[in-house]
Amino acid sequence: MKRIERQGFGQFLFYNWRFDDDGHPRDDFNLNEDQYRNASILVAGKNFGCGSSREHAPWALLDYGFKVVIAPSFADIFYNNCVKNGILPIALNQDTVSELFSKSKNGYELFVELDKQQVSDASGAVATFNIDPYWKEMLLNGWDEVSRTLSLEDQIKQYEEKQLVGE
Amino acid sequence: MEPKTIIEKIWDKHVVHQEEGSPDLLYIDLHLVHEVTSPQAFEGLRMNKRRVRRPDLTFATMDHNVPTIARHIINDPVSKVQMEKLEENCNEFGVEIADINHPDQGIVHVIGPELGLTQPGKTIVCGDSHTSTHGAFGALAFGIGTSEVEHVLSTQTLWQSRPKTIEIRVNGHLGSGVTAKDLILAVIAKFGVNAGTGAVVEYTGEAIRNMTMEERMTVCNMSIEAGAKAGLISPDETTFLYLKGKRHTPSGEAFDDAIAEWKKLATDPGAEYDEVLEIGAEEIEPQVTWGTNPSMGSSVYARVPFPEDYEDPGDQKSIKQALAYMDLQPGTPIQNIDIQYVFIGSCTNSRLSDLRSAAEIVRGRKVHEGVTALVVPGSKSVKNAAEAEGLDTVFKDAGFEWREAGCSMCLAMNDDIVPPGERCASTSNRNFEGRQGNGARTHLVSPAMAAAAAIEGRFTDARKVKPLVV
Numbered sequence: 001m002k003r004i005e006r007q008g009f010g011q012f013l014f015y016n017w018r019f020d021d022d023g024h025p026r027d028d029f030n031l032n033e034d035q036y037r038n039a040s041i042l043v044a045g046k047n048f049g050c051g052s053s054r055e056h057a058p059w060a061l062l063d064y065g066f067k068v069v070i071a072p073s074f075a076d077i078f079y080n081n082c083v084k085n086g087i088l089p090i091a092l093n094q095d096t097v098s099e100l101f102s103k104s105k106n107g108y109e110l111f112v113e114l115d116k117q118q119v120s121d122a123s124g125a126v127a128t129f130n131i132d133p134y135w136k137e138m139l140l141n142g143w144d145e146v147s148r149t150l151s152l153e154d155q156i157k158q159y160e161e162k163q164l165v166g167e
Numbered sequence: 168m169e170p171k172t173i174i175e176k177i178w179d180k181h182v183v184h185q186e187e188g189s190p191d192l193l194y195i196d197l198h199l200v201h202e203v204t205s206p207q208a209f210e211g212l213r214m215n216k217r218r219v220r221r222p223d224l225t226f227a228t229m230d231h232n233v234p235t236i237a238r239h240i241i242n243d244p245v246s247k248v249q250m251e252k253l254e255e256n257c258n259e260f261g262v263e264i265a266d267i268n269h270p271d272q273g274i275v276h277v278i279g280p281e282l283g284l285t286q287p288g289k290t291i292v293c294g295d296s297h298t299s300t301h302g303a304f305g306a307l308a309f310g311i312g313t314s315e316v317e318h319v320l321s322t323q324t325l326w327q328s329r330p331k332t333i334e335i336r337v338n339g340h341l342g343s344g345v346t347a348k349d350l351i352l353a354v355i356a357k358f359g360v361n362a363g364t365g366a367v368v369e370y371t372g373e374a375i376r377n378m379t380m381e382e383r384m385t386v387c388n389m390s391i392e393a394g395a396k397a398g399l400i401s402p403d404e405t406t407f408l409y410l411k412g413k414r415h416t417p418s419g420e421a422f423d424d425a426i427a428e429w430k431k432l433a434t435d436p437g438a439e440y441d442e443v444l445e446i447g448a449e450e451i452e453p454q455v456t457w458g459t460n461p462s463m464g465s466s467v468y469a470r471v472p473f474p475e476d477y478e479d480p481g482d483q484k485s486i487k488q489a490l491a492y493m494d495l496q497p498g499t500p501i502q503n504i505d506i507q508y509v510f511i512g513s514c515t516n517s518r519l520s521d522l523r524s525a526a527e528i529v530r531g532r533k534v535h536e537g538v539t540a541l542v543v544p545g546s547k548s549v550k551n552a553a554e555a556e557g558l559d560t561v562f563k564d565a566g567f568e569w570r571e572a573g574c575s576m577c578l579a580m581n582d583d584i585v586p587p588g589e590r591c592a593s594t595s596n597r598n599f600e601g602r603q604g605n606g607a608r609t610h611l612v613s614p615a616m617a618a619a620a621a622i623e624g625r626f627t628d629a630r631k632v633k634p635l636v637v
Contacts, residue, residue, distance in 0.1 A: 003245065004206035004252050006313075053296045054204065055312040076365060076396070077296075077312060084314040134189045134326075145314070146217070149322040152184050152192065156220075156324060159183045159194055166223050 009056055010063030041110055043100045044071040048089075049078025058085045068112050070119070072097050083135045084145065088114060090129045100126070114140060170435035173401050174332050174367045177307040177432070181290050183324055190326040196289040197306075198319050199275045200227040200262065202253040203580070204294030208317035209256040217321045219260040224323060226284055227257050227264040230274045232580040235543050235570035238267060242582055260320075273546020273572045276300040276514035280384065281548055283413025287402040287429040292319055297514045297596065299390040302399030303383035304406055305432050307367065309397040330367045330396055334440040337372035339448040344630035346524070347382035348516060348594065348613035350374065351389045352454035352464050358444055360462045363395025366441070369434060370400050374448035380409040381520045388515045389596050392461040401433035455501050455626050456598050456611040458489035463598075464611065465501065467628050473497040492600055493608050494588070501626050506610070508591035509540035509621040510603070512570075513577035516594035516614050517545030522553050525618035526561045531635035534566035535624030541568045541583065543575040567621070579604045592620040 003009065017029050025032045031039075042061065048071040049057060058081045061069065067087060072094045074082075082089045090112070092100075100110070103121070111120050114136065119126045131139075138145065149156075159165070171179075184192035198221075205227070212219070219225060232246035241247040250267065257264040265271035271278055276297055279285040285301045291308035292298060294316045301308035311325065319325055335358075341350060355362075368390050375383065383400050390398025407426050410416045417425045456464035457471050463486070465472075474486040474497065490497065495504070511517070511525050522542065534540045542562050544550035550572055553559060559569045576583040577595035579602070585591045587606030594617050598609035612620065615629035622632060 004248055005210070006207045053294065053310040053312050055207075055314060076394075077310070081312040081314065084312065144215075145326065146211075146215070146318050146321050149192065149318065149324055149326070155184050155192075156194070156322065160323075163180075163194070165194070165196070166221065 003056075006059050007063060009060035010065070013060040013064045035105060035107065038065070040065055041068045041070060041112065042066045043097060043104055044069060046072040046094070047075055048073070049075045049082075053077050053081075055081045055085070058082045058087055062087055070097060070100060083139060086139065086142070088112065088131075088139060090119065090131075092119070092127050092129060096127050170438040172332050172334075172434045172438045172440060173305060173369060173399060173432050174307065174330070175438075177288055177290065178329065180288070181307075190328040192324050193290060193327050195292055195319050195323055195325060196224060197279070197284055197291045198225045198316075198323075199279055199284075199291065199293035199298070200225060200253075200257075200316070201231055201275050201293070201295065202229050202249040203231045204313050205256065205316055206249060206252045207313050208294075208320055209252075209260065211317040212260070212320060215321075219262060219320050220323045222261040222263070225262045225320070226279075227253060227262050228269075228272055228275050228278060229253060229265075229267050230272075230572075231574045231578070233267055233272075233571070233573040234581055235541075235573050235575050235583055238571055246581060270547055273544075273549065274514045274517065274574055276384075276388065277517060277545030277549065277572075280304065280380070280409075281413070281546060283410055283416035286410065286416065286425075287406060288432050292325065296391045297388055299395070299397045300384050300388040300514055302387040302390065302397055303380060304410070305399055305402035305429065307397060307399065309367075310391065331365050331441040333363060333366045333368045333395070334443045335368050335370050336443060336445045337370065337374040337448050338445060339373060340377065341374050341448045341451060344615070345448075345451055345453060346613040346615060347378060347385040349451055349454045349616075350448065351386045351392075352456065352461065352611060353451045354446055355389065355393050355462045356454070356464045357446055358393060360392065360460050361394045362444065363390065363393040363398075366395050368393070368395045368398040369440070370398060371434075372448075375400055376403065378405075379520065380405060381518045384518070385515055385521075389461065392596060402429050403433070453613065453616050453628055453630065454611075455504075455616065456609075457493060457495060457501065457504075458486065459492055459598055459600050460489075461596065461598060461611060463489055467501050467616070467626055469501055471495045471497055471499045471501065502628075503625065504610070505590065505625045506592045506620050507538060507589040508576075508585050508593075509534075509538060509567075509617050510543070510576040510583075510585075510591055510593040510595065511541065511567075511614050511617050512543030512545065512575050513593075513595035514545065514574070515596045517543060517549065517572075519549050519552050521594065521614040522549070522558050523556075525614040526558045527634045528615055528618040528629060528632050529565045529567065529622065530561045531637040532565055532622045534621050538621055538624055539568075540566065540621040541570055541576060543570045543583070544572050546572045565622075576603055578602060579607070585609070592617045592626065
């Protein structure tokens, strides 16, 4: 949490799992294996991202190179923070996630199509997923949420006048 | 008119824009800012050439990594940069700041109410999950991420989906010497850390009505620990009395007008919640957590549980992991657990009444050998008020360290760290692995229980440590 930029958090991702006390990569952690070096989809366990409101967690995932996280469930604030940073969190049922865990090795490739809300591999569709239409549109169009809100400036102004905000 | 909960009343009044298939755009009345979650948000404004829309509704302070001993010696260069950056950003964007030298400085959730910035019916946000504290005043207050901080700075609004509503009804009276902290820890132990997911909680019932504002703040503070987005309490005479004469509260006739408005906020008789949870206040005893999330706690008279006591294999596994981290044997009486550190402070329990209740036990006694004990007041004004009553002397005479205001050992972002393997009786809100320092073991308790533990060197029922006449 101790930076003033959004970039540069990737080096701290899962730090205590990736590195030992001397800062050397641990052999027994799978992100350190060659086959996972350039992975951009992270498959994870339930209630992924539970903790606090800090956005430093998705910043670390993004900076490390992850674009999609697949898990059986996510913590509320973490899910929102992912979407707001262009990471797609996908909730799939436990069985499908377990299956992905066992398949994800030796160059296994997974494709995620947000417009079709579908996850597939070389043998075809693996699963479909749900996403709030608002979040979907935001991710697909790469919206800047602030710009969208600023286009409603007149309404914000009207609200302030009517409610006498700050008076 | 259909009866409404206070949650719906505040929500409906703040909707700026509504459309099908989209969350509601809510107006934000008060945005509190601190040094850790704001630098990237201000940077975003700068990059996009945007301004802070309402500097008059924005207020900043430094709390998370301020030193609590020598104010000007900041050993960690990153802490220093974060504090300098906040100063710089506030100056550039015209935001009022209570910096480290300012008489109003303190933990953001302590000073908001102290200054009267926190008021009933307001929507309040801050880049910090314990923003729920302000709900004690009947405000809708919740924590947000840094992207949302940027959004509020530039638009004074937020896109939010309407939450579920939960009533947590506390029936009857708390026993003498049982505190607000014991109540909220018991609520979380009973209903779990996911009880409030996706919801806003309203606390109701006799025990809540009888609480002072500082006690209500302790309860609402830990709403997030039950998974809730926010927790609040309908305002009443206790609320209005607290707010009277505060710097940012209206005065004179305007105050009477404000009260008339605030009185309309309380949940209407017959209003329905999505869910109602009940707990009897009488059944609650002083609490101590033994695990690594706030629901893993029990009465001081209980024993550390056996993983096999739990049916769910997932629960068994997490209890096992928690006890391994905490280095506790199942079946150990809570009162046999020795502690090496005591921390009295944090946005949960660092207000004047908290320090008084701890001092009452400490007065005329000595901190147990081998225990390091800290008192960190929540704000400079709490510190001054405590010193005016001589509480600092009571603590120092007993062997406590008396520090400057800040978040301190609650999350160990400054130099106040519990060393690996050491055990701390802490009045803070989170007992996660590593929260108070790498390998540190946290037990959450009330200020009175922390004080009693400091004296005894282990957990004991604070009600039995009678005040000495000195």
